[in-house]
Amino acid sequence: MKVLATYSIKGGVGKTTSAVNLAYEAAGNGARVLVWDLDPQGAATFFFRVKPKLKGGTERLVSGKGALAAHVRATDLPGLHVVPADFSLRHLDLHLDGRKRPTERLASLLDAVADSYDVAILDCPPSISLASESVFGATHALLVPVIPTTLSSRTLGQLAGFLNRNPDSPGLLPYFSMVDRRKRLHRELVDSLRAEWPDLLTTVISSASIIERMGPERAPVATFAPSTPAARAFRALWAEVAVRLWA
Amino acid sequence: MASPLYSRLDMDADGVLAALAQGGFENGPPSAMRRTLLDTFDGRLNAAGLRLEFQEAPGHELVLTGGGPASAHIPASSPPRFGSDLPVGPLRARLTPLLDVRALRPVVSLGTRRRSAVQRDKLGKAVASVVVHDRLVLNGELGGDDRGLDPSWVAEVDELAGYPKAAKRARALLGSLGLHELDRDLMTLAAAGAGVELGGHSGSPTVALDRREPAFEAFRRVLANLAGEVDANYEGTIGNVDPEFLHDFRVAVRRTRSVLAQGKGVLPTEVRGRFREEFGWLGAATGPARDLDVYLIEWDSYVAPLEPDVAAALKSLFEHVDHRRLNEHVALAMLLQSRRYRNLMGAWHDWLAAPAGEQDLGVDAPAPIGEVAARRIGGANDRLVARGRKIGPDTPAEELHELRKAAKKLRYLLECFGAVLPSGERKAFVQRLKALQDNLGEHQDTEVHTAHLRAMSHEMIELGAGAETLVAMGQLAGEFERRRIAARSEFAERFAAYDTAKTRRTLDALLRSAAVTAP
Numbered sequence: 001m002k003v004l005a006t007y008s009i010k011g012g013v014g015k016t017t018s019a020v021n022l023a024y025e026a027a028g029n030g031a032r033v034l035v036w037d038l039d040p041q042g043a044a045t046f047f048f049r050v051k052p053k054l055k056g057g058t059e060r061l062v063s064g065k066g067a068l069a070a071h072v073r074a075t076d077l078p079g080l081h082v083v084p085a086d087f088s089l090r091h092l093d094l095h096l097d098g099r100k101r102p103t104e105r106l107a108s109l110l111d112a113v114a115d116s117y118d119v120a121i122l123d124c125p126p127s128i129s130l131a132s133e134s135v136f137g138a139t140h141a142l143l144v145p146v147i148p149t150t151l152s153s154r155t156l157g158q159l160a161g162f163l164n165r166n167p168d169s170p171g172l173l174p175y176f177s178m179v180d181r182r183k184r185l186h187r188e189l190v191d192s193l194r195a196e197w198p199d200l201l202t203t204v205i206s207s208a209s210i211i212e213r214m215g216p217e218r219a220p221v222a223t224f225a226p227s228t229p230a231a232r233a234f235r236a237l238w239a240e241v242a243v244r245l246w247a
Numbered sequence: 248m249a250s251p252l253y254s255r256l257d258m259d260a261d262g263v264l265a266a267l268a269q270g271g272f273e274n275g276p277p278s279a280m281r282r283t284l285l286d287t288f289d290g291r292l293n294a295a296g297l298r299l300e301f302q303e304a305p306g307h308e309l310v311l312t313g314g315g316p317a318s319a320h321i322p323a324s325s326p327p328r329f330g331s332d333l334p335v336g337p338l339r340a341r342l343t344p345l346l347d348v349r350a351l352r353p354v355v356s357l358g359t360r361r362r363s364a365v366q367r368d369k370l371g372k373a374v375a376s377v378v379v380h381d382r383l384v385l386n387g388e389l390g391g392d393d394r395g396l397d398p399s400w401v402a403e404v405d406e407l408a409g410y411p412k413a414a415k416r417a418r419a420l421l422g423s424l425g426l427h428e429l430d431r432d433l434m435t436l437a438a439a440g441a442g443v444e445l446g447g448h449s450g451s452p453t454v455a456l457d458r459r460e461p462a463f464e465a466f467r468r469v470l471a472n473l474a475g476e477v478d479a480n481y482e483g484t485i486g487n488v489d490p491e492f493l494h495d496f497r498v499a500v501r502r503t504r505s506v507l508a509q510g511k512g513v514l515p516t517e518v519r520g521r522f523r524e525e526f527g528w529l530g531a532a533t534g535p536a537r538d539l540d541v542y543l544i545e546w547d548s549y550v551a552p553l554e555p556d557v558a559a560a561l562k563s564l565f566e567h568v569d570h571r572r573l574n575e576h577v578a579l580a581m582l583l584q585s586r587r588y589r590n591l592m593g594a595w596h597d598w599l600a601a602p603a604g605e606q607d608l609g610v611d612a613p614a615p616i617g618e619v620a621a622r623r624i625g626g627a628n629d630r631l632v633a634r635g636r637k638i639g640p641d642t643p644a645e646e647l648h649e650l651r652k653a654a655k656k657l658r659y660l661l662e663c664f665g666a667v668l669p670s671g672e673r674k675a676f677v678q679r680l681k682a683l684q685d686n687l688g689e690h691q692d693t694e695v696h697t698a699h700l701r702a703m704s705h706e707m708i709e710l711g712a713g714a715e716t717l718v719a720m721g722q723l724a725g726e727f728e729r730r731r732i733a734a735r736s737e738f739a740e741r742f743a744a745y746d747t748a749k750t751r752r753t754l755d756a757l758l759r760s761a762a763v764t765a766p
Binding site: 071 | 311316317318319320321333335338339341370371407408409410
């Protein structure tokens with residue numbers, strides 16, 4: 001099982017929409033996919049129409065008394081399952097801190113379902129904390145949405161610097177998100193950041209109102225607008241990621 | 248993996264859907280669907296607990312179930328033949344190690360009209376799903392006439408992960424309608440209706456034997472089983488469906504010849520002589536195509552030690568080997584459709600079915616097979632050990648090849664008459680023998696490949712191959728030579744590990760067990 005996480009220190013950069021749409025594309029292309037919603041806001045859970053409820057709460061899940069598989073819910077999309085979030089996840093750091101080897105805890109929970117899924121996508125809250133370190137310990141690669149702003153390069157640099165301290169850190173798969181080609185500054189920054197970060201994936205996710213439609217539709221873009229540029233972009237992004245993971 | 252099915256003879260599918268609607272389920276529109284189950288000839292996916300289906304409904308996709316609660320889906324315009332036909336990704340990564348070089352083929356095909364009924368919670372999320380299949384039609388384009396299935400409709404409860412209570416309620420609702428649960432899933436039902444075995448072809452050389460039964464009958468049963476193997480792999484070999492058909496065909500032929508050789512004193516002399524010669528001809532005829540199959544199967548491992556640019560320079564050699572391989576398969580297919588082959592197999596089946604009373608039997612024919620097999624196995628091992636002990640550092644390579652043949656003869660006996668030996672001890676002994684065989688096989692294969700390369704270098708020059716290709720071929724030959732020398736230098740150690748008092752004791756114990764013929 002390949003474990004990915006949509007992760008950014010910054011909020012509002014398109015992590016959850018990426019997690020949901022990439023999970024849909026992965027499931028449509030031969031993967032058995034598990035999305036683990038780690039964000040107490042539960043937006044991924046919402047998009048999949050799953051009840052935001054973790055039986056026994058985060059404490060039970062992290063304690064190991066309840067296996068991760070017991071929290072898995074089938075979505076309405078073939079091959080795509082989700083571990084829903086609830087508000088108790090706001091205490092994830094606290095519960096991890098009370099465990100032995102907290103940074104290995106999420107990895108050990110995922111190990112138990114490793115034979116049942118080909119891909120796990122962890123949708124993470126925006127922060128850098130003990131929970132983030134546990135995510136880093138569990139993942140093969142971090143999918144990092146980058147908005148073309150002057151601060152983005154700095155934030156990406158901070159994350160890369162943090163990960164470089166540990167040789168076992170996951171790989172970084174940054175990609176441009178919420179790009180508005182009408183803005184000159186965005187166009188310029190896309191070019192300059194690409195020069196600065198040659199590992200940026202080539203696919204660009206543009207800012208699009210159809211992505212905002214995911215809220216009322218409560219579904220990935222490709223299910224209700226499959227021919228739109230946004231749906232095609234997520235398809236292309238997953239194709240790029242899949243080549244990195246399996247080629 | 249498979250969802251439970253429900254049906255009731257005196258009720259129709261419409262009645263069930265109406266009852267589900269009354270129970271709060273939303274009924275979806277009907278759709279025509281064809282499901283074709285795919286597996287290898289030897290049922291590798293079934294053995295791994297997996298079901299791969301090509302579904303046409305009306306979009307086309309491959310669906311893999313089993314191995315966890317989630318199914319895997321991928322668009323596909325047609326069923327793949329090999330794992331390598333799938334796009335790079337998780338499905339290919341899962342299937343390729345299981346399929347290896349084997350081709351997928353349709354096992355059974357079922358046409359259905361599919362209507363789903365879904366129960367949703369307050370969020371609009373599906374919590375239970377029942378799929379009703381009717382208008383069930385078997386086979387379709389797989390050959391033979393379309394025909395219906397019994398029962399003519401089924402309801403399938405799709406168990407959604409995380410919603411066991413809703414599934415339980417759906418099952419209870421179907422139960423309240425008088426539907427009974429069937430003991431199989433839809434494709435198992437279809438396979439049973441089509442008379443198809445989901446487990447695929449087993450191909451074991453070991454047949455059930457009673458140690459006390461007369462050796463003649465036991466030998467004939469072993470040979471009849473091998474004849475069945477030859478027949479089972481015949482079409483796939485002629486069609487060059489995948490390399491395993493020829494491999495299994497060839498092994499069955501060679502085992503047949505070996506068992507005939509070991510049948511001295513058991514089988515009629517004339518029969519032994521005639522069919523040994525004919526199966527010798529057939530075995531030799533399968534060699535060139537199989538050698539070239541191996542070349543391509545092992546290609547990646549052959550070129551792996553070479554620098555990437557050297558490996559790239561061998562592309563035209565690969566294409567030439569493939570071209571030659573296809574020509575050899577065509578020649579073999581023609582030979583297998585010849586009068587000589589038909590006469591051989593016709594006469595062979597006739598003899599296998601002929602009454603024992605008409606046979607000019609050998610002196611050991613009435614002896615218990617346990618005793619005879621023990622003597623033959625012991626003798627084969629003695630010959631192997633005596634031959635091996637004569638091999639020193641300067642012994643010509645031909646002697647190692649002869650030793651490899653002797654090891655194969657012993658292996659075939661252990662496999663074909665394995666039923667008279669205790670299973671666990673036999674497998675442990677075969678492992679010891681196999682370690683020696685692997686070494687001898689590596690030595691001979693690398694030598695044969697070097698000879699092939701030498702021969703092909705002339706062909707490649709005639710084909711206008713550039714200097715880069717010829718230099719790369721030289722490097723590949725050097726790699727084969729390195730492996731051959733390594734195998735040769737390892738031989739003494741491998742043989743010494745086999746030629747031990749422990750091996751002898753293990754074999755003696757095995758043979759004593761085989762020779763015990765008291766009830």
